[in-house]
Amino acid sequence: MSGPSRGVVAAGHPLTARAGAQVLREGGNAVDAAIAAMLTSFVTEALLTGLGAGGYMLVAGAGQAPVLLDFFVQAPTRRGDGSEADLLAVDVSFGDAAQVFHIGPASCGVYGTPAGICAAAARWGTVPLSRLAEPAARMARDGVPLNAAQAYVAEILSDLLVSTPECAALWAPHGAVLREGETMRNPDLADALERFGRDGAEPFYRGETATAVCDWLAERGGSLSPSDLVGYQAVARDPVRIGYRDREILTNPPPSAGGILLAYSLGLLDREPPPPSLQGIIGAMAAAQSERGAEFLDGLAEERFLEGFLSSRLGSTTHIAVIDESGMACSTTATNGEGSGVVVPGTGIHLNNVMGEQDLNPLGFHLHPPGRRMPSMMAPSIALRDGEVELVLGSAGSNRIRSALLQTIIGVVDHGLGVDEAVRAPRVHLEDGTVYAEPGIDLTALGGELPTVSFSALNLFFGGVQAALRRDGVLTGAGDPRRGGAAELA
Numbered sequence: 001m002s003g004p005s006r007g008v009v010a011a012g013h014p015l016t017a018r019a020g021a022q023v024l025r026e027g028g029n030a031v032d033a034a035i036a037a038m039l040t041s042f043v044t045e046a047l048l049t050g051l052g053a054g055g056y057m058l059v060a061g062a063g064q065a066p067v068l069l070d071f072f073v074q075a076p077t078r079r080g081d082g083s084e085a086d087l088l089a090v091d092v093s094f095g096d097a098a099q100v101f102h103i104g105p106a107s108c109g110v111y112g113t114p115a116g117i118c119a120a121a122a123r124w125g126t127v128p129l130s131r132l133a134e135p136a137a138r139m140a141r142d143g144v145p146l147n148a149a150q151a152y153v154a155e156i157l158s159d160l161l162v163s164t165p166e167c168a169a170l171w172a173p174h175g176a177v178l179r180e181g182e183t184m185r186n187p188d189l190a191d192a193l194e195r196f197g198r199d200g201a202e203p204f205y206r207g208e209t210a211t212a213v214c215d216w217l218a219e220r221g222g223s224l225s226p227s228d229l230v231g232y233q234a235v236a237r238d239p240v241r242i243g244y245r246d247r248e249i250l251t252n253p254p255p256s257a258g259g260i261l262l263a264y265s266l267g268l269l270d271r272e273p274p275p276p277s278l279q280g281i282i283g284a285m286a287a288a289q290s291e292r293g294a295e296f297l298d299g300l301a302e303e304r305f306l307e308g309f310l311s312s313r314l315g316s317t318t319h320i321a322v323i324d325e326s327g328m329a330c331s332t333t334a335t336n337g338e339g340s341g342v343v344v345p346g347t348g349i350h351l352n353n354v355m356g357e358q359d360l361n362p363l364g365f366h367l368h369p370p371g372r373r374m375p376s377m378m379a380p381s382i383a384l385r386d387g388e389v390e391l392v393l394g395s396a397g398s399n400r401i402r403s404a405l406l407q408t409i410i411g412v413v414d415h416g417l418g419v420d421e422a423v424r425a426p427r428v429h430l431e432d433g434t435v436y437a438e439p440g441i442d443l444t445a446l447g448g449e450l451p452t453v454s455f456s457a458l459n460l461f462f463g464g465v466q467a468a469l470r471r472d473g474v475l476t477g478a479g480d481p482r483r484g485g486a487a488e489l490a
Contacts, residue, residue, distance in 0.1 A: 005489040008476040010466040011037050012396070013044040014486035015144065017479065019135055020322060022490030023127060029259030030322040031124035032132065033118055033155040036328040039136040039193060039318045042113075042371075044144055045186065047153050047161075047339060048318040048396065051192060051204065052213075052351040054112035054254055055334030057120055058239060058380040061389035062328035066250050071116025071125075071234040072376050073109035073354040075368040085221025087365060088358045090159045092338070093186060102365070103160055105222030107340045109354040109374060110232050116200040118200075119234035124330075140348070143185035149484020151180035152460070163341035167350065170343060172390060189348025205229045209347050212312035217346045217351075224351075231371065235247030242271050244383075245413050247390065251381040255372070258379035261288040262402045266409065275414035278428065278445045285403055285430040317378060317396030318483075321468040323475055324490075329389040329468070331380035335396070357398070377401045383409065390470055391419070396483060397463030403429045404463030413471065419469035420478040426463040438462060456481050 007030065009020035020037035028036070034057065042050045049055070054073035060066035078084065121129050154161060154177050161171035169323060170186060171177055178184055195203055203209045210229045217224050239250040242263035249266060251257030262351035265284040267278045276284075317335035340353035354374055356365065368374065377399055383391035391412055395404040404427060412420030426440035435452045437443055438459065443452050455461070464483030469476045479485020 003323070005475055007033065007322060007490045008468045008475040008477040008487060009033055009490070010321045010468050010479050010485065010487040012041065012048065012318040012320075012464055012466060012479065012483050012485050013147070013150070014488070015044045015139070016320065017120060017486045017488040018043045020320065021488040021490040023132065024324055028127045029124065029326070030324040030328040030330040031120055032127040033276035033322045033324065034320050034332050035121060035125065036132040036135070037322070038113070038117060038118045038332060038334060039133050040139065041318055041320070041334070042193070043094070043136050043139045043186070043189065044151065045156060045318045046186070046350065047150065048336060049113070050336050050350055051113055051189075051196070052111045052349040053334050053336040054109070054352065054354065055116060055332060056256065056376075056378055056380050057116060057330060057332040058250060058252070058330070058382055059124060059330050060250055061323070062326040062384050064328060066239050066382070068237045068239040068252055069116060069120055069234055070237055070256070070373065071112035071119065072256065072373050072378070073352055074228070074232060075114060075355065075370055075372045075374065076108070076110055076228045077225050077370040078223050078366060083221060084223055088163065090163070092156050100358065101160070101338050101353065102354045102358070103163060103338070103341045104218050104356070105220040105340070105342055107337070107353035107356030108217060108222050108224050108342060108351040110211035110224060110228045112232065112234065113334055114196060114204040115232055116234045118201040123236075127202065130197035133193045137190045137197070140186045142335040143183035145181050145183050146178055147484055148180050149460075151178070154178055157338055160338060160341050164343065166343040166345055167341045186348045187293050188346055191346045205232060209349070212347055213344050213349065213351070217342070220342075222342070228370070244264055244409065245274060246385065247413055248384045249381060249409065250384065251373050252379045255375060257375040257380065258377035259381070262379050262381065262405055264288050265402065265406050269410070276410060276440070276485060281407065281410070282430050282435060282446065282450075284406070288402065289430065317398070317401070317464070319380065319394035319396060319464065319466040321392040321394060321477070323389060323392055323468045324469055327389050327470065329382050329392045331382055331392045331394050333378040333380045333394040333396075335376075335378065352374035361384075366424065379405055381405060383413070388470075391467065393465055395463040395465040395480075397461070399431060400429050400461065400463045403427065404465050408465050408467060419467050419476045422466055423465050423478040426458070429462060436461070
């Protein structure tokens with residue numbers, strides 16, 4: 001989608017993109033549009049994000065000093081008396097690959113989206129929060145039919161969605177998990193969104209909603225406590241900056257892991273002439289993966305770790321990408337993990353399962369000290385050309401996030417692709433020594449050195465990139481078909 005406009009929004013659902021675009025049409029800026037889209041995504045993409053989730057927002061352009069706002073999930077205070085519940089394992093099949101996720105009360109970390117949205121609105125917003133929340137609340141009350149992509153997510157997460165009576169009441173109200181075309185309604189979430197628009201984040205960290213969440217979890221062996229919520233704050237950070245060809249890439253800094261590993265991969269590939277070969281891309285992925293050991297994860301919390309790491313070596317999630325007519329850009333990624341299966345009665349909130357995510361806990365569960373931001377793979381990113389915003393992107397997909405973003409950046413920068421072509425191009429991913437590939441990737445170039453898994457079609461296993469591009473003064477956007485993404489011009 002392209003043309004002269006007041007801006008462009010790319011998101012994981014057509015209604016999410018439409019909500020952001022409408023705010024741009026009414027004179028809001030890129031951050032206003034991103035907030036409206038985020039709140040709408042809590043309804044339209046409720047299995048991927050929500051008020052019980054966490055994330056990041058990167059803002060740059062139009063004279064704005066680049067800032068990364070960190071509102072990711074934080075480790076709660078463990079009781080330490082042996083009374084915590086065990087993590088519950090569920091198998092999720094992507095068709096050609098499978099993954100184990102861990103859910104239940106023990107998987108719930110300190111959520112950050114309410115605090116993050118309010119911090120963004122206070123720093124950059126021009127539209128009242130109540131106005132931005134109103135359409136999302138109305139959708140939650142009236143209900144939204146599941147499209148094909150969201151129905152597929154519900155299908156593969158069906159065991160999770162019936163793991164508790166409260167979750168099943170939302171997602172399987174008639175005994176079977178909702179299918180494509182059936183309507184998902186959450187009137188309690190509508191009330192919560194209206195409360196959020198009126199009162200901001202306060203009720204979710206210190207008020208009645210916070211009390212309801214903590215009491216419900218405490219009765220079921222969860223660790224999230226009132227003190228964990230009271231102490232939570234969104235944090236503004238300087239983004240990672242890495243040169244790639246004649247661009248500057250801005251992305252997520254530590255204590256997140258995804259941005260620094262993406263920057264490392266780009267730095268390695270920038271040493272070679274463009275465009276990088278398949279072997280080069282796989283090699284960069286392997287180098288980044290090999291760094292993710294105990295020393296790396298411990299170092300993420302240390303000051304100046306970023307500079308030391310790069311200089312010594314180089315010398316269930318949804319994303320929203322926005323560029324407004326002034327050139328201001330907002331790239332925001334949020335995740336609920338897959339969801340914990342814990343829906344707190346009266347709040348409409350499905351809490352995250354980030355403490356049970358294998359990808360974020362590669363050395364073992366519950367090893368992070370209380371208050372530590374989890375080392376997410378999420379990497380909202382912006383590419384600058386001659387100091388101006390060119391490309392805004394981010395992705396879902398756990399460990400596949402950095403490989404999805406890497407290949408999309410390569411498509412736009414090295415191959416000169418349009419944003420839709422770059423997002424739709426087949427992807428490859430390296431994990432645990434195995435190469436996973438979509439149709440259209442020629443694996444013979446690897447010479448049979450690594451085991452491979454070839455998918456039969458494009459698949460959400462390979463992430464869900466949403467991206468916006470400003471090239472020669474023309475705005476374009478692309479939503480990833482792997483996750484039902486869409487773009488809309490304002």
